[in-house]
Amino acid sequence: MSEENKHRATAAAILPLVGGAANVTSVAHCMTRLRLGLRDRSLVQEEALKALPAVMGVVEDDTYQIVLGPGTVARVTPEFEALVEAERADAPEEPAAPAGGSDPVTAEELAAQGAALRAERKARNATPFKLFLRRIANIFVPLIPALIGCGIIAGLNGLLVNLQWLPAVTPALAAIASGFMALIAVFVGYNTAKEFGGTPILGGAVASIIVYAKVADVEAFGQHLSPGQGGVLGALAAACLGVYVEKRCRRWVPESVDVLVTPTVTVLVSGLATLFGLMFLAGEVSSWIGDAADWLLAHGGAGAGFLLGGLFLPLVMLGLHQALIPIHTTLIEGAGFTVLLPILAMAGAGQVGAALAIYLRLPRNTSIRTTIRSALWPGFLGVGEPLIYGVSLPLGRPFVTACAGGAFGGAFVGLFNQLGTDVGSTAIGPSGWALFPLLDGNHGLAQTIAIYAAGLIVGYVAGFVATYWFGFTRTMLAELNAAPDEPAPASAAPLATEDRVAEKV
Template sequence: MSTDKNRATAAALLPLVGGPHNIASIAHCMTRLRLALHDRSLVDDTALRALPGVLGVVEDADTYQIVLGPGTVARVTPEFEALVEEGRAAAPPLPVTAAELAERGAALKEAQKARNSTPFKLFLRRVANVFVPLIPALIGCGIIAGLNGVLVNTGRLPAVAPALAALASGFMSLIAVFVGHNTAKEFGGTPVLGGAVAAIIVFPGVAKVDAFGQHLSPGQGGVLGALAAALLAVHVEKWCRRWVPEAVDVLVTPTLTVLVAGLVTLFGLMFLAGEVSTAIGTSAHWLLARGGAFAGLVLGGLFLPLVMLGLHQALIPIHTTLIEQSGYTVLLPILAMAGAGQVGAALAVYCRLPRNRSLRTTIKSALPAGFLGVGEPLIYGVSLPLGRPFVTACAGGAAGGAFVGLFHQLGVTFGSTAIGPSGWALFPLLDGTAGLGLSLAIYAGGLGVGYLAGFVATYFFGFTRQMLTDLNTDAENTDPATVQPAQGPAMAKI
């Protein structure tokens, strides 16, 4: 029955995005079905947003993203891929002239580029694409590390602890290789060459190499060094492809790629990336130790807009660097407070609009994911279309972030041993210098503050009288996106 439901959802989506021949590529993340489209004008946005199960849509320069929620997207995507293949096999594409394609796509393409295709945003998205496939392994190894820590601290099952330590640490010890592989793949190089160059960073023999007057250390530079090394390898490989004769390309290109990029990595990138990584770790801990409450307020308050724009994934290299250095990232528990503010805001909307059955149903279906830290369903289905509740949700996140940041300022340092989960799902991943119990208590307190502040701010300041009049109706087709947000129309267009 579940498979039939997922296939039905996929079948409903496919014609609304232009049919099988309009799909260039298909992928998904934790909550979104990501589609690259040949012709954006063929998408029926209105019908797509109204489709049951669709929590919202997000568009960037490269993909059209349909928010389906955690769990659901992983089950719908294979069905969608199967339907696309079946549709292409059953009906070949109709011939379209170049003039028709240009006429349909030119205006949309230019407008979309002007809005989203800044070099900085595109680069951040591509860097995020390098790290997103690594998240499942980071989560699994992080939870195992947390379990092992509990066993070690309690003295139970001492024979099992070394095995769990190996399971938890094996991936992290070689993460540079995976980063190099994914970087080369994302930026148009040969993945195995990117991995080969990045592997130099974790090779124990680099301890015998002198650079800048000192011996290198295995792992020096971490994921940032691997990213830079693989990017260099991609450029060297592309240069070789242009100038090396085809007859010797298979021998010369890989050799020069590894040789040139490898030497530059050993005698430059490892040292420089190591300095940058150290600076990131030092700055994060210094920021929270000196101005923890204020820093937490700013980080917790601004994170929802980053999630809304899809730029939060650009923080993954920073989180990963902090985990490499100290075993946990101090930033993630603070950023997770944004999700708490979003949950509190959604609960306030639920209470303030008792007659709006459609919106209340959306909130009830999205709250479980919200408690687990997946904020997109509530953002795109509830707060962002309404406008003001999105701002008050950010206020709730700021309050929770300030609470957690204050304890860092008081000397209680803790963080998450992995990235990906948030909300309640982050509890098994917490670790710190003050012990597990205190870390859990502070994080739980921060969530409570975020819930409460988001609820109170939204309940009292999240609606104008006109919004309450328009939205508090029992009409089942009430759509919050049709109501002008009190903060101005720009909020609804984000």
């Protein structure tokens, strides 16, 4: 089967298991996940979905997220969208419901209603802060592929320059690697307006002011502006202001002149505010973020690394990691790399080490061991969702010990930052082994790679040791290692029987 047919087959297998095209309200994807808006989540056949060979796991959030892995998700998504459109085009109109009485409600229908109510309650419980962070993530996530591609090219160019190879080619590579970063504010402005309900091109137009060379002729707060001052934070603020102005204009501008007045007023008002306020303020905030990161790692590198590496998985579970995306981007824009990502990537190393310990501690649990075998290699490459949601989190204690592994790995990398050796990444998105091509620092690529690799090893070992010795109670081990035809011990805690864990896996 060709690659194209394989991805089409994956999309075709997923569609009926999520309730068909009629149940799909939106389709998008990020680095690893197919993100679906669904009308009724009770129609999802989750166990059958998880059983598909291409599916590494599922995550329920504001969207229903199917983990397919990097590369695969970008190829499956357009096939899935095409199938949704085709099925909608071929679907006959539904007849109106007959008047009068209805059939008795079945137990299955009651269960479906209960699932829908649970989903509705979960949606109501979404806090405004978390929803805001998701919207911020929606602005930056589409930029990640370009950040990765340009970051790898920048690393390759740096290597060629240091080796003094291909001197006629390196200027071209430098231009290719730097072009996107020079205009990233425009893309941020475009996506911001799109996300918050404005006209995307107007958001890009307002944000483009920040990178225009002639802003150096403008004086604000007693000093001349610099092209790019404020960066992505300034673009974010400028585009948000543009959306607000645009929406206000549409309330009072007559339709006959809307096409002339609204864009003009939006760009003019937002542009003046950007030049005489937002660029300066955002520039100060960007400088503070860079200085704060440098100070944090210079004065408390090991301790800061321990906390960051240990808390990153819980932050992911709570959705709070999305607040770090603009910070990473700001650091990359200012210093050329983010020193936070290699530390946070240690959380994945702790997760891998914990999975290896679980595999050895549960020799008779074929269900969990099978899941680990299939999810371990994606885990090494930085795709941690299958191990998190399929193994450690359902088991409980191993999730905590995996965090401990990430903490020790983060402390190791943070220590070297404290000693003056910056270990950074030129892009966000990848972690684990996939981060190697994006590494950069202030003491040469070889030393940076060596420190990061050693940090991964520390994370693996710490996660393994912590989980092997402290990840299970005796009751859990007895219960989870029980043969399928053996009864669980009577004193076993009801939290993690083999059947229940197998269902979650």
